[in-house]
Amino acid sequence: xxxxxxxxxxxxxxxxxxxxxxxxxxxxxxxxxxxxxxxxxxxxxxxxxxxxxxxxxxxxxxxxxxxxxxxxxxxxxxxxxxxxxxxxxxxxxxxxxxxxxxxxxxxxxxxxxxxxxxxxxxxxxxxxxxxxxxxxxxxxxxxxxxxxxxxx
Amino acid sequence: xxxxxxxxxxxxxxxxxxxxxxxxxxxxxxxxxxxxxxxxxxxxxxxxxxxxxxxxxxxxxxxxxxxxxxxxxxxxxxxxxxxxxxxxxxxxxxxxxxxxxxxxxxxxxxxxxxxxxxxxxxxxxxxxxxxxxxxxxxxxxxxxxxxxxxxx
Numbered sequence: 594x595x596x597x598x599x600x601x602x603x604x605x606x607x608x609x610x611x612x613x614x615x616x617x618x619x620x621x622x623x624x625x626x627x628x629x630x631x632x633x634x635x636x637x638x639x640x641x642x643x644x645x646x647x648x649x650x651x652x653x654x655x656x657x658x659x660x661x662x663x664x665x666x667x668x669x670x671x672x673x674x675x676x677x678x679x680x681x682x683x684x685x686x687x688x689x690x691x692x693x694x695x696x697x698x699x700x701x702x703x704x705x706x707x708x709x710x711x712x713x714x715x716x717x718x719x720x721x722x723x724x725x726x727x728x729x730x731x732x733x734x735x736x737x738x739x740x741x742x743x744x745x
Numbered sequence: 746x747x748x749x750x751x752x753x754x755x756x757x758x759x760x761x762x763x764x765x766x767x768x769x770x771x772x773x774x775x776x777x778x779x780x781x782x783x784x785x786x787x788x789x790x791x792x793x794x795x796x797x798x799x800x801x802x803x804x805x806x807x808x809x810x811x812x813x814x815x816x817x818x819x820x821x822x823x824x825x826x827x828x829x830x831x832x833x834x835x836x837x838x839x840x841x842x843x844x845x846x847x848x849x850x851x852x853x854x855x856x857x858x859x860x861x862x863x864x865x866x867x868x869x870x871x872x873x874x875x876x877x878x879x880x881x882x883x884x885x886x887x888x889x890x891x892x893x894x895x896x897x
Contacts, residue, residue: 691756733884
């Protein structure tokens with residue numbers, strides 16, 4: 594695993610501007626309906642051209658307020674202690690070896706280097722790593738199965 | 746944009762083992778049906794517990810063979826010269842400021858620290874950055890719109 598042992602360096606392409614500043618109280622779906630902005634580095638403005646044609650985009654961002662250092666490998670999903678501990682790769686906890694968040698959000702408006710979006714679960718000040726167009730045929734699955742604890 | 750100007754360091758959690766070694770010839774959907782493996786660092790094996798309950802997972806990986814350095818900000822999507830150049834954030838080209846690929850794949854089997862998967866568009870040796878469970882209600886959009894050049 595030589596390749597995997599080397600480190601990778603990212604340079605943020607922008608930043609999240611949101612009214613959500615502290616980590617919100619534990620509540621499912623708190624981000625629904627939240628409108629926020631992504632400010633892309635102005636040197637990359639042109640790289641957003643054409644994004645307006647998509648209703649939804651995928652945002653990869655750095656969960657800068659998540660825990661770092663040594664992490665528990667198994668956790669109760671969303672602090673639901675009635676659910677047995679799951680491996681951290683089986684849940685969406687921000688406390689991960691590489692704290693990258695992946696959100697699919699509605700693109701309300703693009704104005705120059707600013708994207709106005711709805712439904713982003715990132716805190717104010719989160720560095721943005723990548724923006725990708727959401728492609729239904731590639732990014733969604735028609736027949737996906739999830740364990741029972743997800744839907745309970 | 747103070748936060749955005751700092752760099753972020755990732756440490757791969759594993760590596761892709763695939764029969765796809767050179768970048769494949771330009772063809773849409775070449776990865777469909779491809780079965781490959783992700784070998785997770787053995788210190789993180791326990792963090793995969795519970796992933797078996799999901800039919801699909803999201804893989805974030807480093808596109809190590811993509812171009813680096815100074816990139817064109819606009820490109821013809823998939824080298825389709827009949828389509829006007831689009832900003833690189835409006836297409837899924839691997840040649841991006843941060844070369845992170847995001848794929849949704851079927852999880853065929855988990856055996857210890859090895860995930861056997863179908864439909865990953867990563868080349869052999871790609872460092873893996875994160876594994877997340879695919880959550881239909883969070884990761885898919887029912888009414889997403891895309892520009893006409895996508896479907897033509």
